[in-house]
Amino acid sequence: MLSFNQIALRRGTELLFEDVNFTIHKGRKAGLIGATGAGKTSLFKMIIGELDSDHGEIEIPNNLRMAHLEQEVQGTDDTALNYVLGGDSEWSEIQAKIDEADKTGNYDNIGQLHERMDAIDGYTAKTRAQQLLAGLGFEQDEFDKTLQEFSGGWRIRLNLARTLMTPSELLLLDEPTNHLDLDTILWLVNWIKHYQGSMLLISHDREFLDETVDNIAYLHHKTIELFPGNYTQFEIIKAARLAEQQSNFVKQQREVKHMQDFVRRFRAKATKARQAQSRIKALERMELIAPAHIDSPFHFRIPQADKTSDPLLTLAHANLGYDSVVIGNVKLNLHPGDRIGLLGHNGAGKSTLVKSLCREIELLSGERHEGANLVLGYSRNTKLMTLIWMPQASP
Numbered sequence: 001m002l003s004f005n006q007i008a009l010r011r012g013t014e015l016l017f018e019d020v021n022f023t024i025h026k027g028r029k030a031g032l033i034g035a036t037g038a039g040k041t042s043l044f045k046m047i048i049g050e051l052d053s054d055h056g057e058i059e060i061p062n063n064l065r066m067a068h069l070e071q072e073v074q075g076t077d078d079t080a081l082n083y084v085l086g087g088d089s090e091w092s093e094i095q096a097k098i099d100e101a102d103k104t105g106n107y108d109n110i111g112q113l114h115e116r117m118d119a120i121d122g123y124t125a126k127t128r129a130q131q132l133l134a135g136l137g138f139e140q141d142e143f144d145k146t147l148q149e150f151s152g153g154w155r156i157r158l159n160l161a162r163t164l165m166t167p168s169e170l171l172l173l174d175e176p177t178n179h180l181d182l183d184t185i186l187w188l189v190n191w192i193k194h195y196q197g198s199m200l201l202i203s204h205d206r207e208f209l210d211e212t213v214d215n216i217a218y219l220h221h222k223t224i225e226l227f228p229g230n231y232t233q234f235e236i237i238k239a240a241r242l243a244e245q246q247s248n249f250v251k252q253q254r255e256v257k258h259m260q261d262f263v264r265r266f267r268a269k270a271t272k273a274r275q276a277q278s279r280i281k282a283l284e285r286m287e288l289i290a291p292a293h294i295d296s297p298f299h300f301r302i303p304q305a306d307k308t309s310d311p312l313l314t315l316a317h318a319n320l321g322y323d324s325v326v327i328g329n330v331k332l333n334l335h336p337g338d339r340i341g342l343l344g345h346n347g348a349g350k351s352t353l354v355k356s357l358c359r360e361i362e363l364l365s366g367e368r369h370e371g372a373n374l375v376l377g378y379s380r381n382t383k384l385m386t387l388i389w390m391p392q393a394s395p
């Protein structure tokens with residue numbers, strides 16, 4: 001279905017990967033993982049023909065239909081629904097011809113057009129596009145809004161809908177869950193499970209990978225290795241390999257030490273000099289095993305508290321929001337050791353609650369009490385928002 005034969009790729013002077021040999025068979029779904037900047041997106045660009053390999057060839061069957069997720073959308077005055085329908089280029093072409101016939105009154109080929117439309121299941125296209133939009137979190141009254149009325153994150157969702165609308169035997173998805181909320185991610189998992197074609201998926205979300213792929217392509221040490229199984233199975237294999245490498249390393253180091261001791265003791269002794277020489281040679285020839293190490297040298301520690309307050313933070317009868325109330329009558333007690341996942345649909349007020357807890361915004365009304373030993377840590381980014389109550393020793 002998709003074969004990489006001795007593929008190498010450079011960008012500028014940097015070698016991204018080489019000796020890449022693997023095949024994605026029909027119907028298989030592989031997760032492509034690797035560090036940021038390792039070249040995952042670049043590999044996709046090679047597959048869709050935007051980049052040329054520096055060595056080797058990617059074998060793709062003729063006429064294979066591919067769908068891939070565009071990273072950008074232009075804010076045109078196309079409607080959301082039309083944009084999604086445009087993902088099926090054959091449908092668009094036939095529909096345009098039917099519209100043209102209606103306009104000009106020239107119905108010479110109309111029978112043939114309707115036959116083609118029927119053959120590609122074109123009469124259900126609109127319904128299918130609407131289902132994709134609904135699944136990805138769009139409200140009915142947004143279907144006819146123009147692209148420029150949507151924010152960046154929602155445009156990415158429109159791209160995803162358009163990609164899923166595209167009839168394909170191979171689907172390439174580059175970090176599709178980045179702008180999705182939990183409900184939509186679950187919807188996408190389900191969609192992928194029902195997708196009949198092959199898929200290559202770049203994702204950093206291990207749970208998403210576990211649910212959707214049956215192979216892991218691991219971009220590491222400037223090459224790619226294919227592992228059977230999902231992400232959890234991959235981690236087990238990787239851990240076993242590291243353990244084996246470490247045990248081989250220890251064993252070899254012991255052997256090396258023995259040989260060095262022998263050489264040291266007997267080198268000067270006439271009767272053993274030959275044996276010592278052969279050990280010196282063996283030591284020189286030996287291919288040394290590197291000690292196993294975990295990739296990420298990242299360590300952190302949250303300082304321990306001597307004193308803590310309970311509750312740490314309280315909201316009572318609190319109205320939260322900006323000009324108007326977003327969440328009303330909030331009652332919340334946070335205790336030491338709590339770990340809370342905050343769920344809610346887009347616009348429900350998750351960020352508003354976190355901002356209120358952190359006093360980034362003031363309460364509209366109600367009460368907020370801090371424990372005497374509360375220290376707040378607050379980190380926000382586009383993908384996740386965490387709030388750490390970091391109790392510290394009082395001075």
Ligand SMILES: Nc1ncnc2c1ncn2[C@@H]1O[C@H](COP(=O)(O)OP(=O)(O)O)[C@@H](O)[C@H]1O
Pocket residue numbers: 011012014016034035036037038039040041042043
């Ligand atoms: N348009 C570009 N021109 C030149 N180099 C690029 C370009 N885009 C990305 N790169 C470089 O290619 C490398 C791989 O990038 P990328 O394929 O985006 O990695 P990944 O998707 O794994 O994070 C990086 O070192 C990046 O700086």
Ligand SMILES: [Mg+2]
Pocket residue numbers: 040041042174
């Ligand atoms: Mg990338």
